[in-house]
Amino acid sequence: MGGQHFMRQALALARANVADGGRPFGAVLVRDGEVIARAANGIHRDHDPTAHAELLAIRAASAALGSPRLDGVVVYASGHPCPMCLAAMHLCGIAEAWFAYSNEEGEPYGLSTAPLYAEMARPPVRHQRLRLRSLRPEEEQGLYAEWSARR
Amino acid sequence: MGGQHFMRQALALARANVADGGRPFGAVLVRDGEVIARAANGIHRDHDPTAHAELLAIRAASAALGSPRLDGVVVYASGHPCPMCLAAMHLCGIAEAWFAYSNEEGEPYGLSTAPLYAEMARPPVRHQRLRLRSLRPEEEQGLYAEWSARR
Numbered sequence: 001m002g003g004q005h006f007m008r009q010a011l012a013l014a015r016a017n018v019a020d021g022g023r024p025f026g027a028v029l030v031r032d033g034e035v036i037a038r039a040a041n042g043i044h045r046d047h048d049p050t051a052h053a054e055l056l057a058i059r060a061a062s063a064a065l066g067s068p069r070l071d072g073v074v075v076y077a078s079g080h081p082c083p084m085c086l087a088a089m090h091l092c093g094i095a096e097a098w099f100a101y102s103n104e105e106g107e108p109y110g111l112s113t114a115p116l117y118a119e120m121a122r123p124p125v126r127h128q129r130l131r132l133r134s135l136r137p138e139e140e141q142g143l144y145a146e147w148s149a150r151r
Numbered sequence: 152m153g154g155q156h157f158m159r160q161a162l163a164l165a166r167a168n169v170a171d172g173g174r175p176f177g178a179v180l181v182r183d184g185e186v187i188a189r190a191a192n193g194i195h196r197d198h199d200p201t202a203h204a205e206l207l208a209i210r211a212a213s214a215a216l217g218s219p220r221l222d223g224v225v226v227y228a229s230g231h232p233c234p235m236c237l238a239a240m241h242l243c244g245i246a247e248a249w250f251a252y253s254n255e256e257g258e259p260y261g262l263s264t265a266p267l268y269a270e271m272a273r274p275p276v277r278h279q280r281l282r283l284r285s286l287r288p289e290e291e292q293g294l295y296a297e298w299s300a301r302r
Contacts, residue, residue, distance in 0.1 A: 003286050004286070007286050007287075007288055008288055008291075011288070011294065014294060018297060018301060023298065024294050024295055043219050047214065047218055047219045048210050048213050049209065049213055049219035049221070049239065049242050049243035050201070050206055050209060050210055055201055058200065058201060059199050059201055063197065063199065065198075068199065068200035080275070081275075081283070082242070083234065083238040083271060083275075084235050086278075086281070086283070087234040087238060087271060088235045090267055090270060090278075090281055092200035095281050096281070096282045097281060097284075098283075098284055098285070099283070099285060100285070100287045100288065100291055105295060108295075109298070109299050111295055116242070117274075117275060120234060120271045120272070121272045121273075123268075124231070124232075124234075124268060127237075129241060130240055130241055130245065130246050130248060131246060132232070132237070132248045132249075133248075133250075134250060135155070136158075136251045136252075137155050137159055137162070140159075140251055143162065143169075143175050143229065143251075144256060144257055144259075144260045144262055146166070146169060147174065147260070148260050150169060
């Protein structure tokens with residue numbers, strides 16, 4: 001099966017989700033030519049702001065495979081992945097992703113994450129809409145060394 | 152209660168997680184001076200690569216509040232948030248976050264996400280370790296307009 005086939009599945013998931021009152025996003029994860037997980041955006045169902053189609057599909061795939069590593073998995077997403085989902089792909093070793101609808105097409109509908117990409121391109125302590133700072137209790141030290149010593 | 156108090160809770164969660172065989176990360180979410188969610192990294196328990204402390208705490212907070220919006224929530228994270236978690240904070244309106252251990256301190260232990268921040272600073276189609284491309288079935292059009300028309 002080719003990429004068009006899997007992308008059509010992702011788009012069908014997005015349309016079914018719209019019919020269900022959800023957002024127009026679906027994702028299909030494929031390994032060795034077989035679908036290992038699929039998901040649609042679930043924010044309307046459980047209020048979870050992280051319930052993007054790609055993130056839910058990554059969680060389903062790792063549960064199905066019994067591993068947090070998804071090397072060799074290809075993502076077919078109906079829309080351009082947001083920075084959260086793209087970073088999640090990096091974290092689990094996904095190296096290939098495809099999208100049908102661009103951020104430019106999403107922009108008139110408030111569905112573009114281009115502004116968030118612009119924010120993420122800044123150093124984390126220089127974000128404009130999120131103040132990230134260091135706060136270290138005086139006595140605190142050695143946490144990572146403690147973890148490393150137990151591995 | 153001050154920020155040091157909440158940060159110590161996040162650090163205690165991280166240490167308890169290490170004792171449980173997990174990674175050294177904990178997070179506490181606070182609104183109006185009250186803890187609304189807390190979590191530790193859960194990757195060792197369920198293989199979910201997205202089960203970072205901050206992401207799990209965001210999911211718990213949205214479930215507790217019944218809303219995907221977490222405006223006014225402050226994050227206390229034992230370690231510097233990764234790009235996935237920082238983007239998730241943006242997505243739900245979190246505007247303030249604190250961390251105790253830096254990426255620099257995590258680097259000798261393989262716990263720094265600075266390389267992923269460097270990757271995320273590039274335009275999404277120019278990432279070095281993830282190939283993101285457009286794939287649009289010929290007949291496909293109108294998905295976002297269909298969603299918009301149903302709202």
